[in-house]
Amino acid sequence: NAGVTQTPKFQVLKTGQSMTLQCAQDMNHNSMYWYRQDPGMGLRLIYYSASEGTTDKGEVPNGYNVSRLNKREFSLRLESAAPSQTSVYFCASRRGPTYNEQFFGPGTRLTVL
Amino acid sequence: TQLLEQSPQFLSIQEGENLTVYCNSSSVFSSLQWYRQEPGEGPVLLVTVVTGGEVKKLKRLTFQFGDARKDSSLHITAAQPGDTGLYLCAGSGDSWGKLQFGAGTQVVVTP
Numbered sequence: 001n002a003g004v005t006q007t008p009k010f011q012v013l014k015t016g017q018s019m020t021l022q023c024a025q026d027m028n029h030n031s032m033y034w035y036r037q038d039p040g041m042g043l044r045l046i047y048y049s050a051s052e053g054t055t056d057k058g059e060v061p062n063g064y065n066v067s068r069l070n071k072r073e074f075s076l077r078l079e080s081a082a083p084s085q086t087s088v089y090f091c092a093s094r095r096g097p098t099y100n101e102q103f104f105g106p107g108t109r110l111t112v113l
Numbered sequence: 114t115q116l117l118e119q120s121p122q123f124l125s126i127q128e129g130e131n132l133t134v135y136c137n138s139s140s141v142f143s144s145l146q147w148y149r150q151e152p153g154e155g156p157v158l159l160v161t162v163v164t165g166g167e168v169k170k171l172k173r174l175t176f177q178f179g180d181a182r183k184d185s186s187l188h189i190t191a192a193q194p195g196d197t198g199l200y201l202c203a204g205s206g207d208s209w210g211k212l213q214f215g216a217g218t219q220v221v222v223t224p
Binding site: 004031033035040041042043044045048050056058059090092094097100101102103104105106107 | 117122144146153154155156157158161163201203205208209210211212213214215216217
C-alpha cells in the first residue's frame with residue numbers, strides 16, 4: 001500500500017498561472033481533505049470531501065476549487081495563482097465518520113512568484 | 114472559528130530531560146488528536162483522546178485531555194533525539210472529520 005500520494009512534490013508558478021495538485025489514496029477511505037501549512041499557522045483546511053460525490057468548503061477556500069474524481073482521487077485546482085498561495089499543501093484521507101485518524105500525504109511545496 | 118493555541122512554540126532540551134507541550138482552546142472539542150511531523154513529510158497521528166480527563170500513555174509519551182475537553186497536554190519522559198519533530202494538536206468538533214490545528218511546537222532533543 002502506498003497510502004496517500006501527491007503530485008507534484010515541488011512546483012514554481014508565476015502569478016496568474018493555473019495548476020492542479022493531484023492526490024490519490026489506496027486505502028478505500030471515504031473522506032478526503034486538502035490543507036495548507038504556513039509557518040507559524042499550523043494546517044488550515046481548504047476543502048474536504050466527506051464521501052465520493054460530495055465536496056464542501058473548509059476554513060480557507062478562496063482561490064481554490066476541488067474535484068472528487070472518484071473514491072480514490074481528490075484534486076485541488078488553483079485557477080489564477082497568487083503569491084499568497086505560496087505554501088505547502090497536504091492531502092489527507094479518513095476511513096469514515098466513526099474513525100478519527102487522518103492519513104496525510106507527503107505534501108506539495110508550491111511557490112508563486 | 115475554534116482556535117487552538119499551543120505552547121511553547123519551540124523547545125530545545127538535552128537527551129534525558131522531560132518536556133511538556135500544551136494545547137489550549139476556549140471551545141469544547143468532541144475529540145483531540147496529537148500528530149508528529151518530520152521535515153518534508155506529512156503529519157502522523159500519535160493519539161486521539163475523546164473523554165474529558167482521559168490519560169493515554171504511549172511508551173514515554175503521556176497525553177491528557179482536560180476535564181472540560183478544551184485543553185490537552187503532551188508529556189515526554191526522558192526525551193531522546195528521535196523525539197525531535199514538530200508536534201501538532203488538532204481538535205475535531207463534528208462528524209465530518211474537519212480538524213482545527215494548533216500552530217505546532219518544534220521540539221529539538223540534542224544528544
